[in-house]
Amino acid sequence: MSLHLEHLNPEQLAAVTLPNGHALVLAGAGSGKTRVLTTRIAWLIQSGHVTPGGVLAVTFTNKAAREMVQRLAAMLPVSPRGLWIGTFHGLANRLLRAHHQEAGLPREYQILDTQDQLSAVKRLARSLNIDEDRMPPRELQRFINAQKEEGLRARDVPAGDDLTRRQVEFFASYDEQCQREGVADFAELLLRSFELLSRNEILRQHYQARFRHILTDEFQDTNRLQYRWLKMFAGPQSRLFAVGDDDQSIYGFRGAHVGNLAEFEKEYAKGQVIRLEQNYRSEGNILAAANALIANNAKRLGKNLWTAAGQGEPLRVFQGDSDADEARFVAEEVAALARGEGGEGLRLADIAVLYRSNAQSRVLEHALFGAAIPYRVYGGLRFFERAEVKHALAYLRLMASPADDNSFLRVANFPPRGIGARSMELLQDAAKQKGASLFAAAEFSSAKALPFRKLIEELQSETRGLPLPETVGHVIARSGLIEHYKKDREGADRVENLEELVNAAAAFTQEEREIEAGEESEPLAAFLSHAALEAGEHQAAEGQDALQLMTVHSAKGLEFSAVFMSGLEEGLFPHEQSLAEKDGLEEERRLAYVAITRARARLYLSFAQTRMLHGQTRYSLPSRFLEEVPERLKKWLTPRFARARAAGPEAPARKNAAYFPKKETFFAASRDLAGFRIGQNVTHPKFGSGVIIDAEGDGGEARVQVNFGRQGVKWLAVAMAKLQAA
DNA sequence: CGTAGAAACTTTTTT
């Protein structure tokens, strides 16, 4: 039992042992925030300030929650069972399972993930004859989630214009549909549990009296509903402890409200703010780069991150001719780092390749595969999101919860069993008329669907009392899924994944079940929740040393000896979509800040001049973030991209000006443009550096369209403009 | 009803 308080610096110690009162800890990257949080919980318990059952600790990711439980288990002689540690969604689910009746939900309610929610929205839009061009399902989905994240139901949303009024109406119907089918989306878990406690005074008092210490990690990422949710648990005796970093707020797009930090300080912490500013992770140059970059943001609470470490190496900058070229560089460099080149080689698992969007992983994977470097990709399509796995889960969900129409529609005719579009339509009409579920309607009004209903009922009785893995195994076989994929030439992977699902069920232990869902839950119900809430982050090849590939978002909270930040191009990072959003550029910059601060000793910054995206070649300029890192900290590995400074103050960024997709054609590429070609980098005496993105005319008449980044996009006559090849 | 191939669509980040 060792808390090792002696290893903490004064600020960390103060945060850990704060005796009473609420507190806000502003913790910079690498300042030991997770350690402070876990050590505080251990300290509170060990010193008798609270019993394990009186702790409520909330994180954003399952990974963070698991890590916290593990670290606690190492520090304390208590089992993590009694502790309420988990993600917002996991804990909300736990609460709702325990009080499903009071919350107005069926015992076996199912959780809709993003995919499921979209199909539910589409289905409803169709049944309401909604014009999908005027109200695209995706936008309806976004609208609904945004409202729920603000804590609003349809009746609470002011319907100003006509469009909003329609959206609100749809929102109301959507919630009715969910209620009827016994399902809850992610935001619903939070909102429903919030409403449960705010309405039910007895329950609220019970939990308020129970939770003496409420601790939250990554507080900058909470949305308004989550903040209210936390406050709900805080009774007069409770103490709130929030840890966050405004510079690492990167979830604005899903409703995170950085303002919560300031509001928390005003409402609770009241000046009890502890700043952790010493960085223990990165060497000097890396930290200097991060500090210089983030200084460009106007909206900051402000802090001064420093390190006692030496300067270390400069940041290495690489310019690739293409995305493939960049990927090749990454692969070669990773191989060299692993070999060690005179020093001690790095473990692959201690090296990360980060990118802005998942689509970028493919070209990297290709190069790594070619170089025989083992790698693991995080994010992207996760295990429980794969089609075949979702099919299997749909059978299981129907068995547990027959009213789940989403699942019914997913597998009633998969594998094909003669229930075509027409039969399904008739069944849906019948169900609608009677206000019944599809499963119920299958009994009396569809000869075609009846055998399917029978199959589900047989599965229910055949698996009654069986252990979970055997239930899953039986279902994938009896449903015909395995057989169906075995017939498919390319179905081998899918069969493997289905078999892996049985393993996942076996690995889903008693202990995990209790931590995630509470003590009294059914094994199957708990497993289905687990599948929806934790999309299967940790699958496959565990244990083997492998390079880590992930988006910057999923890298938050992690650290590596060497980090590759790839695709540093205008339009990609910062992403062009973000520039149209309010405070979008600042959020992108915080994202870049998160990426830089993941590195301990070595950091690579790379970009490519051309990139294949969605089947088109894009020509792009280096990211402005690259320029915001001072030159003295960088070492160029490739001849420096000549960048003549434009005279005068910089023009404000123009929306979408920097990044234009352009179909590459032989015609355009081979046309006589007086020595220039599309995609070429050029400089102009007034506008600075740019890239040619289009052309018209030939020879002496030729005009080219040049993207000058922040200076905008201009058409220039080649003969007149003093363009120079760069 | 089921399938194959064509056409259309997407085009950021995630619990």
Add this chain to the structure above:
DNA sequence: AGTTTCTACG
């Protein structure tokens, strides 16, 4: 480019 949806045909 990859995925989903549509269309034509057996």
